[in-house]
Amino acid sequence: MRVTLHVWRQNGPDDKGQIVRYPLDDVSEHMSFLEMLDVLNETLIESGDEPVAFDHDCREGICGACSLMINGVAHGPQAGTTACQLHMRSFKDGDEIYIEPWRAKAFPVIKDLVVDRSAFDRIISAGGYVSVNTGSAQDANLVPIGKDDADEAFDYATCIGCGACVASCKNASAMLFVGAKFSHLEKLPQGQVEADRRATAMVEQMDIEGFGNCTNQYECQAVCPKEIKVDAIARLNRAFSRSTVKNG
Amino acid sequence: MNLDSNIPSGPLEKKWESRRFDLKLVNPANKRKYNIIVVGTGLAGGSAAATLGELGYNVKAFCHNDSPRRAHSIAAQGGINAAKNYQGDGDSVFRLFYDTIKGGDFRAREANVYRLAEVSTNIIDQCVAQGVPFAREYGGYLANRSFGGAQVSRTFYARGQTGQQLLLGCYQALSRQVASGQVKMYPRTEMLDIVVVDGHARGIITRNLVTGKIERHAADAVVLATGGYGNVFYLSTNAKNCNVTAAFRAYKRGAAFANPCYTQIHPTCIPVSGDYQSKLTLMSESLRNDGRIWVPKKQGDTRAPGDIPESERDYYLERKYPSFGNLAPRDVASRAAKEACDDGRGVGPGGLGVYLDFADSIARLGEDAIRQRYGNLFHMYAKITGEDPYKSPMRIYPAVHYTMGGLWVDYHLMTNVPGLYAIGEANFSDHGANRLGASALMQGLADGYFVLPYTISDYLASQKPGSVDDQHAAFDACETDVRERVAKLLDINGKRTVDSFHRELGKIIWDECGMARNKAGLKQALQKIPALREEFWENVCVPGGTGETFNQSLEKAGRVADFMEFGEMMCRDALVREESCGGHLREEHQTADGEAKRDDENFCHATAWEFQGVDKAPKEHREPLEFENVELAVRSYK
Numbered sequence: 081m082r083v084t085l086h087v088w089r090q091n092g093p094d095d096k097g098q099i100v101r102y103p104l105d106d107v108s109e110h111m112s113f114l115e116m117l118d119v120l121n122e123t124l125i126e127s128g129d130e131p132v133a134f135d136h137d138c139r140e141g142i143c144g145a146c147s148l149m150i151n152g153v154a155h156g157p158q159a160g161t162t163a164c165q166l167h168m169r170s171f172k173d174g175d176e177i178y179i180e181p182w183r184a185k186a187f188p189v190i191k192d193l194v195v196d197r198s199a200f201d202r203i204i205s206a207g208g209y210v211s212v213n214t215g216s217a218q219d220a221n222l223v224p225i226g227k228d229d230a231d232e233a234f235d236y237a238t239c240i241g242c243g244a245c246v247a248s249c250k251n252a253s254a255m256l257f258v259g260a261k262f263s264h265l266e267k268l269p270q271g272q273v274e275a276d277r278r279a280t281a282m283v284e285q286m287d288i289e290g291f292g293n294c295t296n297q298y299e300c301q302a303v304c305p306k307e308i309k310v311d312a313i314a315r316l317n318r319a320f321s322r323s324t325v326k327n328g
Numbered sequence: 329m330n331l332d333s334n335i336p337s338g339p340l341e342k343k344w345e346s347r348r349f350d351l352k353l354v355n356p357a358n359k360r361k362y363n364i365i366v367v368g369t370g371l372a373g374g375s376a377a378a379t380l381g382e383l384g385y386n387v388k389a390f391c392h393n394d395s396p397r398r399a400h401s402i403a404a405q406g407g408i409n410a411a412k413n414y415q416g417d418g419d420s421v422f423r424l425f426y427d428t429i430k431g432g433d434f435r436a437r438e439a440n441v442y443r444l445a446e447v448s449t450n451i452i453d454q455c456v457a458q459g460v461p462f463a464r465e466y467g468g469y470l471a472n473r474s475f476g477g478a479q480v481s482r483t484f485y486a487r488g489q490t491g492q493q494l495l496l497g498c499y500q501a502l503s504r505q506v507a508s509g510q511v512k513m514y515p516r517t518e519m520l521d522i523v524v525v526d527g528h529a530r531g532i533i534t535r536n537l538v539t540g541k542i543e544r545h546a547a548d549a550v551v552l553a554t555g556g557y558g559n560v561f562y563l564s565t566n567a568k569n570c571n572v573t574a575a576f577r578a579y580k581r582g583a584a585f586a587n588p589c590y591t592q593i594h595p596t597c598i599p600v601s602g603d604y605q606s607k608l609t610l611m612s613e614s615l616r617n618d619g620r621i622w623v624p625k626k627q628g629d630t631r632a633p634g635d636i637p638e639s640e641r642d643y644y645l646e647r648k649y650p651s652f653g654n655l656a657p658r659d660v661a662s663r664a665a666k667e668a669c670d671d672g673r674g675v676g677p678g679g680l681g682v683y684l685d686f687a688d689s690i691a692r693l694g695e696d697a698i699r700q701r702y703g704n705l706f707h708m709y710a711k712i713t714g715e716d717p718y719k720s721p722m723r724i725y726p727a728v729h730y731t732m733g734g735l736w737v738d739y740h741l742m743t744n745v746p747g748l749y750a751i752g753e754a755n756f757s758d759h760g761a762n763r764l765g766a767s768a769l770m771q772g773l774a775d776g777y778f779v780l781p782y783t784i785s786d787y788l789a790s791q792k793p794g795s796v797d798d799q800h801a802a803f804d805a806c807e808t809d810v811r812e813r814v815a816k817l818l819d820i821n822g823k824r825t826v827d828s829f830h831r832e833l834g835k836i837i838w839d840e841c842g843m844a845r846n847k848a849g850l851k852q853a854l855q856k857i858p859a860l861r862e863e864f865w866e867n868v869c870v871p872g873g874t875g876e877t878f879n880q881s882l883e884k885a886g887r888v889a890d891f892m893e894f895g896e897m898m899c900r901d902a903l904v905r906e907e908s909c910g911g912h913l914r915e916e917h918q919t920a921d922g923e924a925k926r927d928d929e930n931f932c933h934a935t936a937w938e939f940q941g942v943d944k945a946p947k948e949h950r951e952p953l954e955f956e957n958v959e960l961a962v963r964s965y966k
Contacts, residue, residue, distance in 0.1 A: 092878070125869055130871050130872060133880055136568060137398055137400070139607050140610075141708065142402050143403065160707075167714070190878055201395050201515070204500060210500070214375070214778070220456040220462075225468050227465065230468075234487065
């Protein structure tokens with residue numbers, strides 16, 4: 081099939097950037113979306129142009145590197161799917177496809193479709209862990225954890241840190257990302273000990289990084305490739321209020 | 329070249345304990361005077377960097393991804409082995425040790441493997457304490473599943489995303505050390521060379537992938553945790569950016585590279601669909617707990633799977649290996665799939681596929697139970713192929729997945745270059761000629777959490793901290809080499825893209841050094857690869873002007889350039905190993921029914937290669953493998 085791509089090209093952080101049109105013939109419906117971009121890049125290189133820069137790595141929906149806004153939707157039209165798992169059979173002959181980077185103050189563009197998401201790492205560093213040193217753990221079966229709790233913790237823990245939640249939020253809020261990590265750990269006894277401290281520290285760092293606030297639009301939940309629920313945000317808010325009241 | 333394995337004396341089960349007592353220590357106040365570089369922050373590197381930071385060393389950690397959370401360990405699906413014997417089904421440290429040694433076709437070191445089995449139990453404890461949400465039973469206790477090559481249930485798992493959950497645990501531990509200032513993290517930074525001073529590893533040269541800046545980093549020891557080299561095949565289940573560069577640079581600076589021909593071809597991956605294919609996707613081995621593998625009995629049978637009656641199906645693993653059935657180890661299962669397809673009984677486009685069928689399990693357990701166990705894998709399969717595996721069987725075919733070979737290391741995980749360590753998939757130490765499922769996560773975390781942090785102190789205690797800084801002449805020379813190489817790649821301005829060279833190289837290696845190898849084919853590959861390499865250096869096109877900018881083509885070009893040399897060494901290794909073992913099947917050496925035929929008399933050793941120059945054959949060294957606790961037996965799963 082034939083498609084026409086409209087791709088955001090931006091040479092570097094200081095470049096203004098623009099949409100550039102690329103018609104592409106001979107696209108197979110079995111190609112992944114990123115393989116379609118590979119084909120575009122091969123033709124660009126062969127004709128002496130620079131290829132389109134985009135982040136990708138595992139190409140099986142788990143590393144969270146890919147980060148494309150496709151026709152205005154983070155990761156494209158298929159629910160519960162990262163851009164790398166999207167296949168061209170989701171499009172049809174003659175489609176016009178707009179491809180842009182994540183746009184958020186806290187995710188500055190590095191080049192073309194590549195953005196800097198290190199703000200997420202700094203949020204995890206602020207408190208997204210259990211403070212346990214290697215070697216100090218007791219036997220793994222000493223504390224039984226109900227299956228339902230373990231399963232729910234897992235659901236929150238599946239976050240891949242891609243940033244689609246931020247990109248789709250009109251406030252560029254990172255509340256789903258922060259809430260997911262917070263809720264994963266709070267659901268487990270190992271993570272409850274420092275839960276309040278964690279909530280405060282992660283939210284503070286989120287504010288410092290320039291993410292916006294949550295106004296309950298739930299766009300994040302709609303685009304999350306791992307289908308993490310906004311309950312995570314409620315849990316985080318509850319703990320944050322609790323610790324604010326406690327610690328003044 | 330000194331290849332002393334440094335294995336402690338004494339009985340097998342006392343070796344690690346006694347060595348830990350003998351290791352020299354660095355006292356807590358002195359630890360902060362030592363700088364350690366860790367390259368790669370997946371399970372092995374991330375756990376090592378976190379633990380070294382907790383101990384009080386100054387750590388600089390590097391990864392080429394934008395965050396340590398994206399390392400390829402994240403894609404591991406099925407699980408992690410540990411000899412907990414929570415199921416009371418007869419497991420023990422010795423049994424895990426024995427299964428691993430046998431699974432590796434008696435080509436790994438006894439002492440290393442025993443230690444791995446010993447510390448496996450600590451890993452599960454540590455991960456649970458970090459909040460890793462392993463699967464649990466209703467009573468709240470940890471659940472287990474079975475994996476290939478074992479007759480006990482010892483695999484811990486978190487749905488089909490075990491690697492992700494373990495990596496996030498380790499990334500979080502690392503992030504805690506980054507916050508404390510004990511670890512300085514350098515994401516989007518690639519190691520391009522290693523600096524050796526007076527025979528000791530003293531630092532690295534890196535390229536900042538965002539700015540293109542070439543930088544120097546000095547340290548008292550360097551740890552490489554840079555993963556495997558499966559992407560030499562171009563098509564593999566590895567992430568696109570996985571590469572051999574760091575390990576290969578170390579090799580070119582004097583570290584021996586062991587058993588490069590040992591590669592693991594995983595039996596259950598989604599088949600190739602077209603020329604544009606950029607990578608292959610694994611379907612976890614855990615699926616073989618409930619899925620049955622079959623092909624039609626008749627050649628060229630094009631009926632839909634549902635139209636082929638039971639009596640006309642060949643469940644070939646169950647037929648050939650009745651005691652392990654569908655859970656035969658990976659190398660065995662892959663070869664059997666190839667055999668069925670070579671016999672004209674493969675299914676799907678091009679006949680390169682076999683069925684993995686869940687109909688019986690769905691009938692027995694219900695669709696919900698299957699969804700609960702493998703939901704994300706079925707989902708992934710449906711997305712990639714557009715077919716519904718709940719309704720019709722999956723089509724699968726073997727693909728390159730893991731590499732058992734790697735930098736040669738001793739019992740301390742130190743290479744033959746003092747101060748240079750290799751851990752995780754980057755070393756060669758624990759899996760012999762074939763790795764068992766759910767053992768890669770185990771080894772990565774064993775090395776990083778529980779082995780290296782002990783052994784590295786023994787080396788550091790004998791070194792004066794900060795003996796070399798980054799202004800040393802060796803850094804000047806090394807940086808110049810790196811700059812020249814980058815400039816050379818950018819100056820070629822040829823006609824062919826990096827990917828097209830990589831595809832061609834991968835095809836040569838897959839055809840001649842893949843699931844089955846023979847002398848004539850390997851010799852041919854040894855002609856073709858240098859010719860292709862020559863063309864690469866004359867005709868590759870790397871756009872982007874200067875190297876001082878974000879340039880993904882340049883990153884790829886540097887990695888493919890190394891694969892061009894590495895692939896040759898791999899074929900050479902496969903050529904000199906005149907036997908079959910594990911994943912290395914030489915067609916000249918097989919039994920009448922197509923099983924691998926080992927030659928213990930002549931090949932019970934690890935082959936370690938020493939670099940002699942780009943266009944010169946490397947020098948072959950051998951480390952004999954001694955088996956004192958297990959008997960070398962024919963590896964049978966029948």
